[in-house]
Amino acid sequence: MDEEYDVVVLGTGLKECILSGLLSVGGLKVLHMDRNDYYGGESTSLNLNQLWKRFREDDQPPEQLGSSKDYNVDMIPKFMMANGALVRVLIHTDVTKYLNFKAVDGSFVYNKGKIHKVPSNDVEALKSPLMGLFEKRRARKFFIYVQDYEDNDPKSHEGLDLNKVTARDLISKYGLDDNTVDFIGHALALYRDDAYLDEPALDFVKRVKLYAESLARFQGGSPYIYPHYGLGELPQGFARLSAVYGGTYMLNKPECKVEFDENGKAFGVTSEGETARCKKVVCDPSYLPDKVKKTGKVARAISIMSHPIPHTNDSHSAQVILPQKQLGRKSDMYLFCCSYSHNIAPKGKYIAFVLTDAETDDPQVELKPGIDLLGPVDEIFFDTYDRYVPTNKDADDNCFISTSYDATTHFETTVEDVIALYSKITGKALDLSVDLSAASAADDSEE
Secondary structure, rough: OEEEEEEEEEEOHHHHHHHHHHHHHHOOOEEOOOOOOOOHHHHHEEEEHHHHHHOOOOOOOOOOOOEEEEEEEEOOOOOOOOOOOOOOHHHHHHHHHHOOOOOOOEEEEEEOOOOOOOOOOHHHHOOOOOOOOHHHHHHHHHHHHHOOOOOOHHHHHHHOOOOEEEEEHHHHOOOOHHHHHHHHHHHHOOOOOOHHHOEEEEHHHHHHHHHHHHHHHOOOOOEEEEOOOOOHHHHHHHHHHHHHOEEEOOOOOOOOEEEOOOOEEEEEEEOOOEEEEEEEEEHHHHHHHHHHEEEEEEEEEEEEEOOOOOOOOOOEEEEEEEHHHHHOOOOOOOEEEEEEEHOOOOOOOOOEEEEEEOOOOOHHHHOOHHHHOOOOOEEEEEEEEEEEEEEHHHHHHOOOEOOOOOOOOOHHHHHHHHHHHHHHHHHHOOOOOOOHHHHHHHHHHHH
């Protein structure tokens, strides 16, 4: 360990493993360490016995739930947008050869007390019970505008400069009502609050377009994909990738103390009396607690069920977004459901999560609107975890710290953080211009 590296990465969470792989592929000499003896950090996957040990301590799981090893319960469950940035990263790095994906069955939104399929294009808009007849026609025109919009084709802009026009102005041009705006903004564009309405409309249009393109990719019921055996395969896939490019991995390394010189710049990491010298340190918030601040908490419920979420067309895997306005909250609530069809539970069993940014100290009460949609559950666990953001200036101390995982059940915000960190560490933008149509991820995916 006593040698020089370009980067030492601490923690094997999803973000750290993706960065480690990207940096190794980019030609940097990487040492990746974790104080734990397992991959994943906060985003680890647990079997049934580990789940019980974590939430019920001495208790044993009931026999009727099946074999412990048949469970792979991701603690930070997130689906991937089929045309999204993470899939581009997987293809760019060739990690797809270590993973097999399967399309997610359904994408839904909660509206006026009911679960509805998310309409994502002009054809679905005309069929959706979310809107009345006249609203369907208005929504159809909006979706056609989004589908036809091309950055470099002024004819498709209909005289609008989306760098100047706000999302609110664009929406009012099509006369869409608040209800429609709610599901488009939160369930298609995946915004977590309504601040986007007063921002330039270009990002809004691109997000809605990405949703529709991702949906079209597999002709399935949702724009999302998910790996067989869950996300636990991802960190290990990136670890293998890093090793192929000369990266070194060390698990079960106690302490992992970051060393700073007299100017406050990190120059290495010490563990078990040895110091690995480096130019930069990358880590999750737990490794440098004095350089982060708490910004809130996520409340989550994890349930084991013997049926799919009701009113989701018997989907074996699904996301349901409950927009904040529908619940009278400041933040959206998310339902994630996956099952034996993705090999994360024994046959006939489903794992469902309910997550939201905590606004109270009582997750059971706060998560009730989402839990009520699950139907009967075999077992349920509640907890909260704190969210942290870095407060340091990486140019001053050579430390690049990821933000904690949010409550979303998709990867879009996670990947934004990874790409931003990559640019800061390397001083260059990550090139994700890959041909998705020819990509191996599509070959490996099943409908």
